[in-house]
Amino acid sequence: MKGVWNKVLKVDLTAGTSVIERVPDHVYEYFLGGAGLAAYYLWKECPAGTTAFDPENRLTFAVGPLQGLRQSGAAKWSAAAISPSINMNADSGATAAFGSVLKQAGLDAIVMHGRANRPVYIVVDNDRVEIKDASALWGKDAYEAHDAIRALEGDRFEVATIGQAGERLVRYASIQTGKKSFVGRCGLGAVMGSKNLKGVAVTGNQVCPLHDQKAADKASTEANARMVAIDMSKPEEFRIKRLGTAMATALFAPQGNLPIKNYREADFPEGVAKLGGMPYVEQLNAEPWPCRGCVIQCHNHVTVEHEKYGYVGKGPEYESFAMMGFNVMIDDMKAVAYAGELANKYCMDTISLGGVLAWAFESYEKGLIGKDDCYGLDLEWGNADAMVELTKKIGERAEGLGHLLGEGTAIASRTLGGGSQDWAVQMKGQEIAAHNWRAQYISALNYCTGVAAGPNHERGNSQHIWVGHILLPEWGIDHVENEERWSWDKAADRNAKFHDYCNLINSAVHCKFMEFRGYTLTDLQKTINAATGLDWTMDDMRRCGDRITNLQKLLNMRYGWKKSDDFNYPKRFMEPVSTGPAAGRIPLGLDEAILDYYNCRGWSSDGKPTPETLHNLGLQEYAA
């Protein structure tokens, strides 16, 4: 097969050795690459009973057939392992340039296992692989480690690092690359930390042969030009290139989608006015900060002037300022941005962090946490200084509350007790991202049934039907009415398609944000076929996504998933808000919708793939 190297680098950190493994074509024909390839390696090498911090856990960085193309969104890469937050298989993704360069190094993936006897980083320079001492980098933040590795190895290396949060096993620690893009969800940074692995540096100059280079170039240039034209046709306040994800506030507020006061309320006009949109650009002096070859350019580079909160670096994404701003009732954009960048340096997922902070603030409000418990901080809603300081305490895993909050809200609320599980907005151990279930019920169904990374807004992004007006006409989702956002009719089928779509695109590997500016399944089909020669139909594309979803479900089952996990959703979303666009809306009927989803997928009423479903997907041997 073209477009892939058929080569995976396997690194044993315990032994300090590495080996190249040849991967046969049929693995790619089944699972394509990226998230699918990483799931395949978990299936192949990580038996039942393996846990997140077990040295035998496999941490995979993987690319797919799209890396190396000059297509906007094709610098992406996937990472996967057994997660310390959801305690099951999970994948997450980042961009910058790491994905492109990993492919240029002549590899489809790096699969890492074991635990080094001292801090190390891995260097990959084409065929040269070295495991080097990182003792001097341990304790440094993720950006410092990034810069130090590039200073040692050269700036032709793209680098992925963790910060102190990963070293100290914060269960939602992330992995950064390029000081702008993050493997954010599910705590894969803590998996790196558990392996004493501070960073991975890659470089290379190899070009992977494609099946039809001209057709791939044509597909890329057509899509690139179309996406730029669409973005430029929007008013300035709705251009991704101008605002990045900060424009989401203006889209989400009228839908009731924002997470306000730990998802308890619907009104926060001061926050809506200040967090996002043109105020974001103006207050933070934001400029586009593109990933390699990207025409969408959602990341921002900011220069913030402020006595306490001034910094130069990455601007917060919507998810970051929503969860650390709206969700704790803070409307100070500069404070929220500063705290987000602190979290980036400690390298913690800002979505989970925001959920954890809001849970702590609500526990303080209800008297379960006192000032003495939280280093004298006054965790009153809206207290920006306290939010910033508590972020530091978590990143440092300071003794007491900082350490407890590093465990995430599931463990923290079980430990604290006092009814605090009622306002722990998490399920399966992971905090819920900044899309309100009350605003479109399909979000609830997505989170409850997701198998790629537990509850996750980017591993089943069916909320985009309403929040981003994204449809999948090639797969039969070609028209929706606004009122359907509160209906379960067709929700199971739509949700299944978006789960499979995400798995397909995360295995290709491509950035899903391209869809906001006109990138379609047809573009993806043209590109995959030109790169690989697979000649897939739309049905074949769906089948690939379906197969990966089912493989991930089998992995969930292997690592301990229970049917009750899907039904143990956050109580908060079953409490209505009294004002705003989603007033009175709660996803009643969710339990039945989950069962409907199982049925729609060809799963039993226990939520497990039936033998017939596995047979139809050619997955019989994977059920063992």
Next chain:
Amino acid sequence: MATLVTDNCDLCRFTDCVTVCPMVCFHADDKMLYIDPVVCIDCGACIPVCPVRAIYEVKNLPPDKHHWIAINAERSAALPLITDKSQPLPGALERKKQLGF
């Protein structure tokens, strides 16, 4: 409208921009790079990676650099494409320092 390369590239030619361009629109002579305005889609991906800030969108072009619009159009039409990063020119680091970067 397009994006274009200006005089700071002259005698530097770091070519970081070439690796990030999604459209393959850079051309080169032995001194610097030029952008083909017909192919460029004005995405601006190349702008922040230039170590000597030689690249501008036309709308942000300083008045004293407007002649570079015609130069980019003419030179890109006459010169070969450059598709991969290459070594900077000898003395590029020195020139970068002289330019204040």
